Amino acid sequence: MLTMRPLDERGAWAAKSKKEYDLDENGERIRLPSGRYKTHKVDLTGWNDKGNALLWRKAWADISNAYLERAGHPERIDYRSNAERGIDELPTVHMGVAACQMEKKGIATEKGELNRNIRKANRLIREIRAQIGKLKEWIGELFKARETAPEQPPQSPGLANLLMKYLSVQREKSRKYSQSWQRQHAADELKTVAKAVNYLSEHGISTLAELDAALSSVSDQADAIREGMKTAEKRMKELQKLIEYGKNYTEYKPIHDELKKLKNGWTSKRDKYEEAHRAELTLWNAASRYLHANLPKGTKTLPISEWEKEYATLSGQRTAEYTKLKETRAEVAELHNIRKCVDIALKADQPEQTRAKRHDLER
Template sequence: AACQMEKKGIATEKGELNRNIQKANRLIREIRAQIGKLKEWIGELFKARETAPEQTPQSPGLANLLMKYLSVQREKSRKYSQSWQRQHAADELKTIAAAVNYLSEHGISNLDELDASLSSVSDKAYSIREGMKTAEQRMKELQKLMEYGRNYQTYKPIQDEYRQIRWKGKQEKFAEARRAELTLWDAANRYLHAHLPEGVKTLPISAWEKEYTALKAQREAEYETLKDTRAEVAELQKIRKCVDIALRADQPAQTQSRTKRQEQER
């Protein structure tokens, strides 16, 4: 029934849940992909650090790199008008302030700690999604229980009337006329007998509805938390961009210094 309604453009609770599940799956894939890229980037920086023997093994301070980024951007902006420079500087300061605040709040000062933080964010996102999946599975079960429970209650009077007819011909005629309702009741009866404990006399539809509402609210809250995690990863991507620019700006100076030392050694 829900499928038919969805085909006609009528939204159903079942269809809405399926759409929300798809949205959550896309979101977690996006988060994990972005974290994967960040981890790969950090891994490349670690490799570069290991292959540079003249460099200290200590992980570079992110705060210093962010300040270096500001200096680089300030130098780049000198060729533009004063008004553009002021606006650009204000925008860059906002970016760096947000980055510094994030790093400070999460106790991150270098690449090693950033790497550990990424693992933590990834684990958190995975844990949230797994919790959502548990709720979603139960919501699907409740949807079926409520659907069949309502059908059972709605069509039971028709089933009772059918069973009370003693004359076979009249009973068959009644069954033919009310075949759809009797079929729905029979399907509901079989499903409920298969999925409810023995001895249940009254269908707890009201309790199912309350549980479903609570799970729906819980799932929506968890989805918002997952969106917050995506925003967190987006902030880390901004930090990556700034750090990349700062590191690239340092490379020419490091190359010159290395060349000078090599000449002195000769």
């Protein structure tokens, strides 16, 4: 946080900015229709420079991290954005004091709801990526093992055969239990294998190589959904601000207009009116600055209802995309179940291959 004005070397208040007159080609001041002279604001501090803001954030992070290290805490502060840190996640929105206070009291806010949805999507994306990464690593290890095995060619085994092998392995394991337990266990395993076979059949997957390709496809699908959500979330953040500032501008404009009607100068009436409506005027000024900076020049009417409709549409799209993400997670979970079955079948094959090899040597 910064003071409203800087201090000079003597500790006295200095100016944060100054006003300069605009001059024409003859060096004369330009008079406006109102009778005043055209001016522009000159910044004297550089406090509004984004480059300085980055320097201050870095300095704050460095100092904070030095004290954290000195105190023996493992936590560290990183002033950079997610994109700068290489974190490919949907960024949350800035809540602000009012929304934070309402959320603490248990009152749900639009910003809070948006952030909750973003965090849910990020968790889902992380889960999908982690599962796909493990499956890809597993398949890579299988390919590597088959390529280095001297007794068999480096070919991709049939998944249907491996699933049937898994079923027989599980059936053998269950023989030591009661008949009723065996029947229930067999029924459960049949459901698992049937579901796996149906999935493989529907997606045209019959070998490990095709399973690897399917994983890549699912990964690309999840990335595409994420990118779509990222674009929608970015626009929703923009719309949230436009709607918020647009409503403030519209609501408090009559107060601002009334202030303008009062006689200019430090008159008692104007001062009292301004003091009585300081909060509303502050909100109007903030809204005015934001809207002038972010709307096309010459905008006369604020299309708040159109912004709200667009926001509602994007919210619906986001919900649909999140549903797709959950479907993708379910698909990855099914692939994970297939991996478990195949793993058990492959491990069961290893002792048989060892016995066969030993028998050949004895002959």
